[in-house]
Amino acid sequence: MAEIGKPHRRTVLGAALGASLAAAGTGKLAAKPQEPRVYQLLGKSEPTQQSNLKRRAANDYRNSMLRFGGQLSSPIEQLFHASTLPEHQQFDVLVVGSGYGASISAARLAARLAPGKRLAIVERGREWVPGEFDDTFRGIYQQARNQLTGPKKRTVVNPLGLHNVIMSDEINVWTGNGLGGGSLINAGIALIPDADVFSVFKWPRALRSRRVLDPYFLRVAAALNLSRTPCNQTPKVVSRRCAADRLHPYRGFFDLSPIGVMYDERYLDAFSRNPQEMIQRPCTLCGDCITGCNVGAKNTLAMNFLPLARSRGSEIYTQVEVRSIEKIDGLYKVDLVFFDDRDCGVVRRYTSVWSKMVVLGAGSPGSAGILMKSQPKGLCLSTALGQRWSCNGDGLGFIINKKGCSKIGGVGALDDRQDDIGPTVQTSLHYQHRPRLEDRMLIQDAAIPRAATNLFKVLLQDAQLTRSGVMLGMGHDGSAGRITLEKGSVVMRWPGLKQAPFRKAMWAEFQRVAQASGGEYKRLKLFGDNLVSVHPLGGCALADDPIEGVVNADGQVFDGTRGGFADAAGRPAVHHGLYVVDGSIIPSSLGCNPLMTISALAERIAEGILANPAHRDLFVPLATMAKK
Numbered sequence: 015m016a017e018i019g020k021p022h023r024r025t026v027l028g029a030a031l032g033a034s035l036a037a038a039g040t041g042k043l044a045a046k047p048q049e050p051r052v053y054q055l056l057g058k059s060e061p062t063q064q065s066n067l068k069r070r071a072a073n074d075y076r077n078s079m080l081r082f083g084g085q086l087s088s089p090i091e092q093l094f095h096a097s098t099l100p101e102h103q104q105f106d107v108l109v110v111g112s113g114y115g116a117s118i119s120a121a122r123l124a125a126r127l128a129p130g131k132r133l134a135i136v137e138r139g140r141e142w143v144p145g146e147f148d149d150t151f152r153g154i155y156q157q158a159r160n161q162l163t164g165p166k167k168r169t170v171v172n173p174l175g176l177h178n179v180i181m182s183d184e185i186n187v188w189t190g191n192g193l194g195g196g197s198l199i200n201a202g203i204a205l206i207p208d209a210d211v212f213s214v215f216k217w218p219r220a221l222r223s224r225r226v227l228d229p230y231f232l233r234v235a236a237a238l239n240l241s242r243t244p245c246n247q248t249p250k251v252v253s254r255r256c257a258a259d260r261l262h263p264y265r266g267f268f269d270l271s272p273i274g275v276m277y278d279e280r281y282l283d284a285f286s287r288n289p290q291e292m293i294q295r296p297c298t299l300c301g302d303c304i305t306g307c308n309v310g311a312k313n314t315l316a317m318n319f320l321p322l323a324r325s326r327g328s329e330i331y332t333q334v335e336v337r338s339i340e341k342i343d344g345l346y347k348v349d350l351v352f353f354d355d356r357d358c359g360v361v362r363r364y365t366s367v368w369s370k371m372v373v374l375g376a377g378s379p380g381s382a383g384i385l386m387k388s389q390p391k392g393l394c395l396s397t398a399l400g401q402r403w404s405c406n407g408d409g410l411g412f413i414i415n416k417k418g419c420s421k422i423g424g425v426g427a428l429d430d431r432q433d434d435i436g437p438t439v440q441t442s443l444h445y446q447h448r449p450r451l452e453d454r455m456l457i458q459d460a461a462i463p464r465a466a467t468n469l470f471k472v473l474l475q476d477a478q479l480t481r482s483g484v485m486l487g488m489g490h491d492g493s494a495g496r497i498t499l500e501k502g503s504v505v506m507r508w509p510g511l512k513q514a515p516f517r518k519a520m521w522a523e524f525q526r527v528a529q530a531s532g533g534e535y536k537r538l539k540l541f542g543d544n545l546v547s548v549h550p551l552g553g554c555a556l557a558d559d560p561i562e563g564v565v566n567a568d569g570q571v572f573d574g575t576r577g578g579f580a581d582a583a584g585r586p587a588v589h590h591g592l593y594v595v596d597g598s599i600i601p602s603s604l605g606c607n608p609l610m611t612i613s614a615l616a617e618r619i620a621e622g623i624l625a626n627p628a629h630r631d632l633f634v635p636l637a638t639m640a641k642k
């Protein structure tokens with residue numbers, strides 16, 4: 015490819031978005047004629063190509079779904095019919111969202127549901143079929159839930175979009191929106207935090223030792239069918255290993271990280287079925303995990319906990335958003351909107367349903383947003399709602415002009431693929447040797463998904479993406495952020511974040527890793543200097559009392575009436591039957607990818623719900639199950 019001139023960041027982004035919008039037919043930001051080369055580079059994003067791999071993945075999914083009538087989602091008419099029944103006969107357990115916290119809760123609670131009781135999951139996004147994820151820049155842009163540029167920036171333009179990007183003044187947050195939540199677009203890296211994380215005073219006393227969560231970590235690891243990258247399998251692994259050897263030549267600094275990806279057939283039976291009876295295929299190392307796996311190799315929640323929940327009798331309603339919750343005579347009235355796209359466009363259909371128990375798993379900041387919108391309807395909560403919000407100390411850095419080859423450009427699930435790129439993330443550099451927790455961090459490698467390779471070829475000035483590297487950092491940020499509700503939308507506020515010391519420390523470490531990789535550090539300011547986080551945590555923090563947090567160690571939501579205390583002895587009061595189980599309950603940054611901690615907490619909370627005598631009428635005792 016010819017040498018590329020250096021365009022300004024805004025020019026490149028503007029042209030990229032312009033090209034996408036023009037292609038999408040809206041045309042408002044169409045690329046200017048004086049930028050033809052950039053436009054040509056970014057605009058020629060090839061249309062998603064069909065391939066045998068993609069076709070096979072879609073067929074596999076549909077075949078796995080035959081036992082559920084063709085899909086995980088239940089017919090929406092069933093939900094509208096339920097809403098017409100007398101209040102007490104509607105739902106017994108309503109699980110909101112379908113990320114790790116929600117799916118695990120649904121699967122575990124459904125397994126012990128008493129005969130005749132109803133459990134339903136309501137998820138705002140759509141059900142996604144592997145093999146049908148878009149892998150072009152235009153396609154990904156169109157899948158953004160919120161408008162990313164222009165006068166309508168930040169408003170919800172595609173309520174069913176897969177990528178939920180919430181832009182605030184200091185920080186932009188990216189989460190998944192669809193059946194499976196973040197698992198649809200994450201890298202699937204499954205790490206357990208340093209033991210010291212849990213000794214921070216922000217955690218409730220019952221959880222102030224990692225040992226409490228150990229059995230739950232094991233349970234989750236088994237259900238997620240984790241693997242480790244086979245040794246030195248891809249150039250980006252080799253490159254990061256060499257850099258690690260130069261930086262800290264001692265054991266434990268470099269790690270091939272556990273990941274929820276089928277690298278081979280070890281978990282699959284003769285019919286390619288995984289332990290949850292979903293057909294999966296070995297990973298093709300295509301590098302596209304974070305725009306959706308089109309091979310069926312990634313262990314998303316749609317491949318494990320969600321089919322488990324469905325096979326145990328859960329109903330699953332997709333394209334249904336919870337707006338708010340009211341508590342009336344000990345029951346919860348939940349206001350919903352169904353995004354109906356069966357004809358052209360999306361039509362909003364409103365209804366409400368009643369449930370004895372509500373388990374919030376809408377993620378961070380989703381669950382805090384629902385609780386905030388429920389306050390004007392009389393739901394009295396802790397004044398700590400929205401606080402202790404963390405971006406998990408996330409940082410993003412690039413290496414340019416590297417010596418030696420490392421292929422980081424995703425190639426997608428195309429049949430003529432030749433390069434082995436690897437899953438998005440494969441390795442971690444651990445800084446656990448540092449004495450102070452706030453100085454520790456984690457730096458991972460990454461691949462750029464196929465859809466964004468043209469953009470990054472320009473931004474990194476690397477026509478083949480073989481001389482560049484990605485550094486994904488996680489650290490300890492003090493969880494001093496706050497979620498607020500502004501004009502009906504959740505926004506994150508964190509004054510001073512842009513120049514926070516933890517960011518500067520990470521940039522310094524990025525510099526060292528880049529040098530050890532034989533290249534230069536490049537700090538791309540893709541969104542001004544805003545921090546971009548894919549690991550939002552907190553807002554409904556776990557705590558011992560309602561002064562410090564929003565839920566107790568068992569996930570029960572504190573009742574803020576009369577200051578939040580039930581009696582003169584100072585026992586906190588809770589809303590019986592109202593729980594939060596997702597990343598929003600985590601009260602501090604974790605310094606590593608959070609899915610394992612979210613999942614382990616959800617396992618523990620589900621166990622607590624099942625053991626709670628107050629819910630005896632809803633669940634079958636374990637002893638009875640054993641006799642059966």
Ligand SMILES: Cc1cc2nc3c(=O)[nH]c(=O)nc-3n(C[C@H](O)[C@H](O)[C@H](O)COP(=O)(O)OP(=O)(O)OC[C@H]3O[C@@H](n4cnc5c(N)ncnc54)[C@H](O)[C@@H]3O)c2cc1C
Pocket residue numbers: 110111112113114115116136137138139188189190191192193194195196197199200201202203204205304334335336337375376377378380381384439548549550595596597598607608609610612
């Ligand atoms: C690009 C990317 C890469 C990542 N890589 C990793 C990784 O390698 N390892 C790791 O540990 N973590 C990773 N993460 C983060 C991880 O995926 C999240 O921490 C995790 O999914 C959070 O789980 P959760 O249960 O809190 O909820 P989420 O997964 O956020 O799910 C919440 C769900 O609730 C739905 N919802 C929201 N509001 C409503 C409402 N009002 N009504 C109904 N439904 C609603 C949403 O659509 C969503 O499906 C990554 C994230 C991204 C975006």
Ligand code: SF4
Pocket residue numbers: 275296297298299300301302303304306307308309310311312436437438
């Ligand atoms: S690398 Fe490709 S095939 Fe492997 S899990 Fe990621 S998206 Fe799927």
